[in-house]
Amino acid sequence: MLRRVKQGCRVSISNYHQKRTLVNVKLKWVKDSVLDSVVAGGRQLKAGTALVSIIASQSTSGLPIYHLQSKHGQLGLPHDLKVSTFLRRYPNIFQEFFCLDSAGTPVPWFKLTPEALEFHHEQVNVLRQCSTDIVNRLRKLLMMTNERMLPLQTIDQLKWDLGLPHDFASSLIIKYPNLFNLVDLTDGRLGLKLLAWDRKLAVSHLEANSTKENGALMFPIGFTRGFGLKRKCMKWLEEWQKMPYTSPYVDASNLDPRTDVSEKRIVGVFHELLHLTLQKKTERSNVSNLRKPLELPQKFTKVFERHPGIFYISMKGDTQTIVLREAYDRNQLIEKHPLVHIREKFANMMKQGFLDRSRGLYRDTNQGPEEGSLTSSFLDETCGTRFLSDIGSESDMRLEAK
Template sequence: MRTFVLHSFNSFKRKIENFSLIQLQPMLNFNSTRAMSQSTSIPKKQQRVRDHGYDNYMEIEKKTRKVLKLQNLILTEPSQSLPVARLETLAKRVGFTRRHETGAFILKFPHVFEIFEHPVQRVLFCRLTRQAIHQIEQERHALAAQVPLAVTRLRKLLMMSSTQRLRLEHVRIARAALGLPDDFEFSVVLRYPQFFRLVDANETRNKYIELVERDPSLAICAIEKTRERVYREKGVDAEDVRFSFVINFPPGFKIGKYLKIAVWKWQRVPYWSPYDDVSGYDLRSIEAQKRMEKRAVATIHELLSMTVEKKITLERIAHFRMAMHLPKKLKEFLLQHQGIFYISTRGNQGKLHTVFLREAYRKGELVEPNDLYLARRRLAELVLISPRKAKVDRELVGYKRSRLDDEMGQVRRECVEDVYEDFKGEDDMGRDKDGEDDLSSDIGSDVDSDISDEDDEFDDSVSIQRTP
């Protein structure tokens, strides 16, 4: 008994001494080469810190997602317009459950949706504005222009899979994030048989996209290019940059001394590339597990780098978990690396988790935007314009039209008076003058009729806007 007590006391004494030694260690920067503590892993349970820049981004996308659902309902009609009452009924299928919710939602975005009275049926119809149609065409052209890039993205995505194949359904769910067209099965997969092949094509649910041949020139990660640029620009130590990632913690994130040391050590841990085949390695050792954990970070980093907006939902990443050897608890795993990724729960009442690549954004915008991203952001700009701005624009247009009417009438009166003064008292020329008056009156009536028609539409739209 006495021996057991002495042994317990000695072990407790050693723990106190070790703790005091750790507490007295000075703060170490990442470039130091002094001996670190024995802890080499980042703590698994970390407090999540919100970054309002990304959350505000998702709040805007929540509105644009609803707008897109209504746009698709309208565009499916041959006339590309729908009665408001029928649109209320169809909108229940896409999540508008409350009564008159659709009508109130449409009136909030007059730069996207336009309400008019049907000339025959005399009921209210809804259609897209010219700005919204132009944005759709711009996005369609950008998507068609990015087909070669989409082919490369799909090839790299298949190369990251352990079996060089992915389910067609999983790729279809993530097609918008990857910049693939809706008919990518025909326009991309079947159009390029030298790169892809469909397996088990008899059943739609069991279809797989398989890579025909690997291309070593594509097996270069985006983070490797970033490391090379940092090494050339800043001239840091090559050993510090060789396996490191760009880390930018969110504002308000408290990084302590021990976490800083753990991150420094984690940055130097070597790992296998997401494009490497790890089936021949023994993954039971602790060192192999550390490499696989860091490989999972590199895989998600590469997957986000291939997306159009450098973001994708966590649920879509989970579809590729088995094929890419990702951990089961993805959310907890990503929260360990809040300096690399950011998880936003905004945008769908907390049901979806959107993962952002932090290094790709600056002040809420992409550092390197592309045409497809800019086209999608154009819709967000139309959504954010205030309805009051739309009323002011229409009033200005009406003012310009009324001024045009006055100017045209004044010009016609001046022309008639000048002609009358020059040719007064001459019968033959008077008859010619009458003919000219008839011609000018015909032209004037055409102009007046066109402007009056436009003014009628303008008055109807203004009255509709003021009715609610």
């Protein structure tokens, strides 16, 4: 059972009966086209929104391409895609013009169209209205860590998923000096530390929204059509669901990482993390730096393959994206955050601008030379059908008997 300690500290866990894994199971990855469609186009949407924020933050009427190109690494675009090529795909959002440099050479500049400026102001208003909710998501993330602290670099990887503004370090956390503090880390990086523990926030989504069955909290389970779960796996899953649930907001340092109880705690951590995201998904690479702060064992991401009824791994966009199954009714989010509505509106703007330009409607505008052919990556971003062969031995998803 759980025992609470003084306010401001994480909760300790008394000695659970930690049942070791008794059954070997092997679960396969099955493609889910419906959930793949949830991921398609996400990288373009993220990059487009970030570029709007970057350009809008300047007091000048625009920015030169060399300044925007320097942001390439922050945008998540493919390495072989120039920022200028990306910007020219959406002339209804980014308007190109030319200014002479000191040598008299015309240099491409980009500014926002009136339609894009209107979107930006609408997004800022929604962010302002939802600031408390967004800040609480960040607080809960920090409360899940063992020291209530994360490097800014790690948070930066998750800022899009959490709904944080592009410049959150300078525009948001500075407004809450009673909650956050910037600290120098031993490795020379800057970190964000949470100053106040809130016991009301230290309740996971599963605890708040699920009912116990025979005294155990169970995760909602669903599989891709045609998955075909074997009887042996069904029995293991039923027994695993009955294991004690460990809240991601408690100190789990005394759990044996080789047990089902520990694995259920790891699943609970990522179940909660995905619920903190606006669209209940994140790229697998975004959680690679969370192992130590979240007190996770080596190869902790194996739980994504071992529990395909909870998590779906999409291979869209030449990356792996983890999607929380229960959050979607086919390809529609069951609960949409106001920022998700804004993003959907902007996605439609990008799609319309891409189509109009492909039809030649912007052929006569003042644009620079084309840098590479246009592709349909925003309309249907694919990387082919493949299995998780690049995961290596982890794809076997075996639970070894102890």
